[in-house]
Amino acid sequence: MAEIVKVQGLQKKFGKFQALENVTFTVGAGEVVGFIGPNGSGKSTTIRTILGIIKRDAGDVSVFDLDVWKDSLEIHKRISYVPGDVALWGSLTGGEIIDLFMKLHGGGDKAKRDHLIQRFELDPKKKAKSYSKGNRQKVGLIAALSVDSDLYIFDEPTSGLDPLMESVFQDEVEKIKHDGKAILLSSHILSEVERLADKVVIIRQGNIVETGTLDELRHLTRSTITIVTDGDASELQKVEGVHDFSQNGNKATFSADDEHVNTILLEATKLGVKKFESVPPTLEDLFMRHYEG
CATH class of the missing domain: 3.40.50.300 (P-loop containing nucleotide triphosphate hydrolases)
Incomplete structure (x- = not known):
C-alpha cells in the first residue's frame, strides 16, 4: 500500500x-x-x-x-x-x-x-x-x-x-x-x-x-458477557479474568479478559449453561479506556 x-x-x-x-x-x-x-x-x-x-x-x-x-x-x-x-x-x-x-x-x-x-x-x-x-x-x-x-x-x-x-x-x-x-x-x-x-x-x-x-486494538479491551445458568452464577465472579460482575437471579453480566474466556466457559459449564452471549468491545470502549476520569 x-x-x-x-x-x-x-x-x-x-x-x-x-x-x-x-x-x-x-x-x-x-x-x-x-x-x-x-x-x-x-x-x-x-x-x-x-x-x-x-x-x-x-x-x-x-x-x-x-x-x-x-x-x-x-x-x-x-x-x-x-x-x-x-x-x-x-x-x-x-x-x-x-x-x-x-x-x-x-x-x-x-x-x-x-x-x-x-x-x-x-x-x-x-x-x-x-x-x-x-x-x-x-x-x-x-x-x-x-x-x-x-x-x-x-x-x-x-x-x-x-x-x-x-x-x-x-x-x-x-x-x-x-x-x-x-x-x-x-x-x-x-x-x-x-x-x-x-x-x-x-x-x-x-x-x-x-x-x-x-481488530488489533480490540484485544486491549474486554468483551461483555451475559450468561444464564441452572446453578448459582455468583461462582463465576471468583474466576480469573472476570470484572464488573452483576447478578439478577441466575443471570449474570460481566466483562471478561479475552485470554481468560476459555477458563470462564469451562467453569460456566459446571453450572449448567442455558444462555451464553458475548459482545466484543467497541471503539467507544477503547476510547473511554483512555479518557475516563
Missing part, C-alpha cells in the same frame, strides 16, 4: 503550551484512517499542519512525498478538505458555491455533483446565508466529493447532519475508498469511525496513545 500521508515525530508549541508531541502515523492509498480524540487533544492542529496551514516546530510531515509546508500549493491540487464548520459566502447560492469550489480545484464531475445534491437533499438555489449548519456542511461535502482527489481530509464532516445524511456520507466515503483514495477522517461519532475506518489513531493531549486496526 502506497503511503500518501506520512507524519513522523510531529511537534508543535503555541507559546509554552505543547499542542503536539511526537505525533506519528500514516495514511495509505485505499485506506480510511479514523483520527479520534476529544476537543483540545490536537486533532485539528495535526490536520492543519498536514494542510500546510500551520508550520511545525519539529518532525517530518509529507503528502505525496512532498513537504507540506514548502510544497503546499502542489499538494492542494490533489486533495479535498472539509472542516467541521464550513464558512460560505452568504450572498451566493449553494449551487454557485459548489461550482466555484469545483472550478478552483480544476473542474470536477458535474453529473456526480447533481447526484450528490439529490442524495444530500440540498436546495442549491437558496442563498448560503439562509442555510443551517447542516446545509453548510452539505455544500462542503458535495464540493469535496464532486472532484477527483487522491487524498480526502474530513475534520468532523458530519457535524450538524441528521443520521440519514450521516449514512449518505458514509456510503460516499466507502465508494472513494474502493477507488483507491486515501482518507483521513476525524470524527466525534465513534460508530461512524467504526464503520468506515481500516485503522484508528487515538490522540490524547497531543500524544498518540493507540494506533492500529480495530
Whole structure:
C-alpha cells in the first residue's frame, strides 16, 4: 500500500503550551484512517499542519512525498478538505458555491455533483446565508466529493447532519475508498469511525496513545458477557479474568479478559449453561479506556 500521508515525530508549541508531541502515523492509498480524540487533544492542529496551514516546530510531515509546508500549493491540487464548520459566502447560492469550489480545484464531475445534491437533499438555489449548519456542511461535502482527489481530509464532516445524511456520507466515503483514495477522517461519532475506518489513531493531549486496526486494538479491551445458568452464577465472579460482575437471579453480566474466556466457559459449564452471549468491545470502549476520569 502506497503511503500518501506520512507524519513522523510531529511537534508543535503555541507559546509554552505543547499542542503536539511526537505525533506519528500514516495514511495509505485505499485506506480510511479514523483520527479520534476529544476537543483540545490536537486533532485539528495535526490536520492543519498536514494542510500546510500551520508550520511545525519539529518532525517530518509529507503528502505525496512532498513537504507540506514548502510544497503546499502542489499538494492542494490533489486533495479535498472539509472542516467541521464550513464558512460560505452568504450572498451566493449553494449551487454557485459548489461550482466555484469545483472550478478552483480544476473542474470536477458535474453529473456526480447533481447526484450528490439529490442524495444530500440540498436546495442549491437558496442563498448560503439562509442555510443551517447542516446545509453548510452539505455544500462542503458535495464540493469535496464532486472532484477527483487522491487524498480526502474530513475534520468532523458530519457535524450538524441528521443520521440519514450521516449514512449518505458514509456510503460516499466507502465508494472513494474502493477507488483507491486515501482518507483521513476525524470524527466525534465513534460508530461512524467504526464503520468506515481500516485503522484508528487515538490522540490524547497531543500524544498518540493507540494506533492500529480495530481488530488489533480490540484485544486491549474486554468483551461483555451475559450468561444464564441452572446453578448459582455468583461462582463465576471468583474466576480469573472476570470484572464488573452483576447478578439478577441466575443471570449474570460481566466483562471478561479475552485470554481468560476459555477458563470462564469451562467453569460456566459446571453450572449448567442455558444462555451464553458475548459482545466484543467497541471503539467507544477503547476510547473511554483512555479518557475516563
